[in-house]
Amino acid sequence: MIDLIWLVIALPLAGAVLLHFVGRLIKEPLSGWLASAAIGGAFVIAVIAAIPFLEGGEHGSYVLLWDWMPAVGARLELLWDPLAALMALVVTGVGTLIHVFAIGYMHGDERFHRFFTYLNLFAASMLTLVLAGNYAMLFLGWELVGLCSYLLIGFWFTRPSASAAAKKAFVVNRIGDVGFMVGLMVVFATFSTLSFSGIFERADSELTSATATAIGLLFLIGAAGKSAQIPLYVWLPDAMEGPTPVSALIHAATMVTAGVYVIARSAPIYEITPFASTVVATVGALTAIWAASIAMAQRDIKRVLAYSTISQLGYMFLAVGATAYVAGIFHLMTHAFFKALLFLGAGSVIHAMGDEQDMHKMGGLLRKMPVTAMTMGIATLAIAGIPPLAGFWSKDEILGATFARGGWFYVLWIVGLVTALMTAFYMTRQWVLVFLGEPRWDEGARPHESPPVMTTPLIVLAGLSIVGGLVNTPLRQTLERFLEPSFELVHIQHPPEGWLMFALLAGLSVLAALVGLGIGFMTYRAPRQRWRAFEEAFEPLWGTWEQAYHVDDIYGRVLVAPGEKLAEAAAFTADVRVIDGAVNGVGRLVRDIGQWSRPLQTGFVRNYGVLFLGGALVVVVWLVAGGS
Amino acid sequence: MIVPVGWYMGLAAALFLIGALGMLLRRNALVMFMCIELMLNAVNLTLISAGRAMNDINGQVAVFFILVVAAAEVVVGLAIIVAIFRRRATASVDELSELRG
Numbered sequence: 121m122i123d124l125i126w127l128v129i130a131l132p133l134a135g136a137v138l139l140h141f142v143g144r145l146i147k148e149p150l151s152g153w154l155a156s157a158a159i160g161g162a163f164v165i166a167v168i169a170a171i172p173f174l175e176g177g178e179h180g181s182y183v184l185l186w187d188w189m190p191a192v193g194a195r196l197e198l199l200w201d202p203l204a205a206l207m208a209l210v211v212t213g214v215g216t217l218i219h220v221f222a223i224g225y226m227h228g229d230e231r232f233h234r235f236f237t238y239l240n241l242f243a244a245s246m247l248t249l250v251l252a253g254n255y256a257m258l259f260l261g262w263e264l265v266g267l268c269s270y271l272l273i274g275f276w277f278t279r280p281s282a283s284a285a286a287k288k289a290f291v292v293n294r295i296g297d298v299g300f301m302v303g304l305m306v307v308f309a310t311f312s313t314l315s316f317s318g319i320f321e322r323a324d325s326e327l328t329s330a331t332a333t334a335i336g337l338l339f340l341i342g343a344a345g346k347s348a349q350i351p352l353y354v355w356l357p358d359a360m361e362g363p364t365p366v367s368a369l370i371h372a373a374t375m376v377t378a379g380v381y382v383i384a385r386s387a388p389i390y391e392i393t394p395f396a397s398t399v400v401a402t403v404g405a406l407t408a409i410w411a412a413s414i415a416m417a418q419r420d421i422k423r424v425l426a427y428s429t430i431s432q433l434g435y436m437f438l439a440v441g442a443t444a445y446v447a448g449i450f451h452l453m454t455h456a457f458f459k460a461l462l463f464l465g466a467g468s469v470i471h472a473m474g475d476e477q478d479m480h481k482m483g484g485l486l487r488k489m490p491v492t493a494m495t496m497g498i499a500t501l502a503i504a505g506i507p508p509l510a511g512f513w514s515k516d517e518i519l520g521a522t523f524a525r526g527g528w529f530y531v532l533w534i535v536g537l538v539t540a541l542m543t544a545f546y547m548t549r550q551w552v553l554v555f556l557g558e559p560r561w562d563e564g565a566r567p568h569e570s571p572p573v574m575t576t577p578l579i580v581l582a583g584l585s586i587v588g589g590l591v592n593t594p595l596r597q598t599l600e601r602f603l604e605p606s607f608e609l610v611h612i613q614h615p616p617e618g619w620l621m622f623a624l625l626a627g628l629s630v631l632a633a634l635v636g637l638g639i640g641f642m643t644y645r646a647p648r649q650r651w652r653a654f655e656e657a658f659e660p661l662w663g664t665w666e667q668a669y670h671v672d673d674i675y676g677r678v679l680v681a682p683g684e685k686l687a688e689a690a691a692f693t694a695d696v697r698v699i700d701g702a703v704n705g706v707g708r709l710v711r712d713i714g715q716w717s718r719p720l721q722t723g724f725v726r727n728y729g730v731l732f733l734g735g736a737l738v739v740v741v742w743l744v745a746g747g748s
Numbered sequence: 749m750i751v752p753v754g755w756y757m758g759l760a761a762a763l764f765l766i767g768a769l770g771m772l773l774r775r776n777a778l779v780m781f782m783c784i785e786l787m788l789n790a791v792n793l794t795l796i797s798a799g800r801a802m803n804d805i806n807g808q809v810a811v812f813f814i815l816v817v818a819a820a821e822v823v824v825g826l827a828i829i830v831a832i833f834r835r836r837a838t839a840s841v842d843e844l845s846e847l848r849g
Contacts, residue, residue: 717849721849722845722848723844723846723848724841725841725844726775733772
């Protein structure tokens with residue numbers, strides 16, 4: 121089966137190519153089903169190919185497709201190991217459900233087939249990223265998912281805000297990419313190769329800790345761009361301009377986890393540099409609490425989820441920074457389930473409310489859309505960390521491992537715990553505002569439950585959000601055994617041993633979750649004036665959160681405005697005056713010389729004769745006088 | 749009796765001077781053309797006499813080259829003059845100053 125692993129990438133790619141050329145001819149739902157079949161087929165192949173890993177201890181292998189640039193170790197080769205397999209399963213599995221959901225969501229859009237072309241192209245790119253057997257190919261996938269993200273955020277490009285958001289995402293990602301690229305250059309300068317096997321086996325003996333720190337921090341810049349961490353997270357909330365299935369697939373479940381994946385994949389490099397790891401963890405914890413506080417005060421249903429995603433990605437960074445790689449990947453997986461569910465549920469609500477996204481104008485939707493409400497409720501409990509749902513197990517493992525690391529990580533653990541409370545609060549706030557209370561709909565809103573093509577993926581994801589965490593409990597560490605061969609070169613941080621410590625830590629995080637849940641429920645269950653009063657009691661903090669700490673304004677003033685000034689100076693002073701001035705100056709000089717010397721050309725032959733004779737005489741006199 | 753080489757040189761200089769003055773003073777294109785030929789042959793004369801005086805064949809060789817080039821030049825030059833004369837019915841070079849800058 122492993123020889124056919126290239127099909128996992130090729131199937132969605134073929135779907136994209138096919139839809140690109142003949143999509144217009146295929147009627148509306150069929151092109152969506154075709155795309156879903158392509159990625160579903162990839163999922164089936166990935167499942168079958170992943171079976172040998174279930175036993176544990178299997179290392180996986182490299183599959184060489186084509187010698188691309190042998191000199192730099194950049195072959196088109198795939199690495200099919202447990203980590204890649206898990207990522208591929210998440211991408212194709214969640215991806216398939218979102219493809220199916222999108223068939224219902226994008227119904228009636230005039231560029232329906234084009235949407236599925238992009239979705240399939242994205243799936244192929246993301247699979248290239250996670251299955252890559254070397255950094256060159258990984259970077260190829262990395263850039264391709266950036267491109268797809270751009271295309272899909274700007275899918276409704278006739279809206280100025282959508283095309284602006286797409287541009288912003290692209291530019292901010294480029295900033296991160298520069299860091300990643302420089303990191304890859306340092307890697308190549310050190311090892312003279314970009315292939316994983318060559319680098320990781322020699323890292324321990326050939327990498328100095330200073331170089332490792334440089335690589336680690338440069339990779340962190342790239343990862344912070346792609347995975348929306350401080351300070352490069354600003355593109356993700358704006359990316360909500362894309363259609364909701366895009367937000368679910370790319371900006372929650374898969375693409376944004378690429379940064380976490382790269383750091384986990386590069387674990388042997390981070391193993392040498394505890395400093396870079398600590399920086400990763402600190403950035404993650406800071407991002408987690410920063411974004412969670414912003415999420416608490418958002419009114420837009422998708423923006424809550426966007427900041428929630430940033431916050432949860434912060435947890436994953438905290439985990440991989442604390443070298444708890446399995447916990448990080450575990451949370452990546454469970455988060456993919458419940459965050460995709462939340463986004464799809466939000467999409468279902470937005471669809472039902474006729475493109476209304478303001479939660480203040482919702483309320484009381486439980487009766488109208490019971491399936492969406494129940495599934496989103498499950499996801500809310502899962503992300504809040506209520507046992508035994510998926511989020512509890514993964515989040516608790518992260519917090520436990522952070523605690524076990526000790527020292528500075530105690531501080532990060534407290535930050536994580538507070539974030540857990542805030543997470544429970546803002547998710548409960550969202551669910552109650554949308555589904556409970558009195559209806560605050562606009563005139564003419566006719567909310568209705570979505571068709572089965574949309575609710576079925578919700579139900580499947582809800583099931584996964586319930587049981588997804590059971591793959592790695594302190595009782596049965598199936599995922600740990602599964603992933604271990606991919607991390608055999610490094611030390612994996614575990615939560616503290618012993619039942620007492622587990623109960624204590626888990627009890628604390630459950631307590632935090634329950635407190636947040638309780639406050640959220642009690643506050644927003646009450647009539648509108650009451651929760652408005654609650655929010656106003658927190659002024660001016662609440663307003664600052666609602667405005668996302670004014671970060672966009674600050675970036676605009678500190679970075680964008682000077683950048684525009686610089687561009688203006690370059691365009692209208694340096695270019696027009698200096699460059700164009702020099703070019704035009706040369707032209708004018710030549711013209712002036714011509715103007716000045718044209719009277720010499722009289723047109724009278726005898727005139728030339730005199731000059732000629734005079735010249736000849738001068739030469740003769742000069743020769744007679746002795747020359748030289 | 750052998751004529752000293754200085755006489756030849758004097759004759760050549762006189763011929764050249766006549767040619768140069770004619771070239772500068774006359775307006776008729778045909779006459780100017782003949783003056784150029786005169787100058788050319790004055791130079792030929794110096795080459796021949798110098799070659800003979802120094803017992804060197806190269807003087808004569810150079811003259812052959814000049815004769816051939818001059819013949820070719822005469823063909824082109826006369827053709828141009830005839831063409832101009834047909835269009836303008838004049839051979840005065842002072843009326844042909846279209847190429848002034």
